[in-house]
Amino acid sequence: MVLALINADRLPGQPGTCAHMLAEALAGRSQVDAGWWAELDAPFTDVVQDETGAVLGVVSYAVRPSDGAGLLLWLHCREEQQPAECLVAHVLDRFGARTVFAFEFASALTLGLEGLPVRHRPATRAALEKAGFTGRDLWRYMHTGLPVAGLSHAEHRTVEECEDPPGKRLTVRDTGEVVAEATISRPVAGIGVLWWISVAPAARDKGLGLALLGTALDLLRGLGASEAILFVDDDAPAGDPERGRTAANRLYDLAGFTEVDRLSSFTRRP
Structure with missing residues (x-):
């Protein structure tokens, strides 16, 4: 179910996420931006479910010991607003009073997507901004x-x-x-x-x-x-x-x- 959530957000020019890619991301490893992943504590990955047990969203996050910052690493929810807001609020609650960075570097789930594709992920972007995050435009993603x-x-x-x-x-x-x-x-x-x-x-x-x-x-x-x-x-x-x-x-x-x-x-x- 988690793989299905992730692949629902697949962009043109990106392969489907497979079980091995997910396992690498869950373990906190990535071939791209590997040095930044090595600086983190072991990541947590949590899901939000409805009353039937269906998974509505998934989020992964970790702490960087060198500066105490929290990192929201990746999040998927089929771009439904309520699960997006729930997951962002959950991560902030877990981190407490610390600086939090979201979508700072690429995970093993993609081929180098360092950042959130804001046009394809409007609900996630809106949830972050509603929670007080400020965005910084990084790259054009081209194909x-x-x-x-x-x-x-x-x-x-x-x-x-x-x-x-x-x-x-x-x-x-x-x-x-x-x-x-x-x-x-x-x-x-x-x-x-x-x-x-x-x-x-x-x-x-x-x-x-x-x-x-x-x-x-x-x-x-x-x-x-x-x-x-x-x-x-x-x-x-x-x-x-x-x-x-x-x-x-x-x-x-x-x-x-x-x-x-x-x-x-x-x-x-x-």
Whole structure:
């Protein structure tokens, strides 16, 4: 019943959650954002039921000993308002007077969904805001089918295994210097993730980014992916204008990626 609740919220570009993925999440493990999960105490996972015993919602939460914060890790309730509010209130009651963060990082239930997809999860968002949480917009979550026709390909690239995140890293060099790189996942249920793509400032505006993207998507296709997803924010990280996202967003739009949703995290302070 819990798996059915979780899969009712499945987004385009996400595989169905299986029993193994759920077991990893219940144990407090995840391949993505693994370091942040390692900082937590063992998570609790509770359900809310109706009078017949049917499960209406499920929530998982944990404490981070380093700062005493509470983490609402994941929540599913078929986007019904009353169970969402019940579960959020339950977590806050368990945490007491401490700062609580919700949907801060990805769980094993998804392929890297770091945040709550706010358009697809309106009841959960409303329950958090009603309980005093403030949202912070993080990422665009984007998706495309494979193959993507008409993209060029990067020359002189190398491909090697990558451990964090697990997958492959593509590197383009010019006179020995790395001028562009991309990281992709190993496909899961026919879905691959483009984790990262970057081009050195001196090599920009020459079509290299689009060519590297074409190469990365072709490699995902060759590994068995029929869909690709990615996560990108809108602005450069504070104090780092060389990592601006305007060009990256334009690149993904040109390659045919479409925005599925926006991902947000939430904070509630006592």
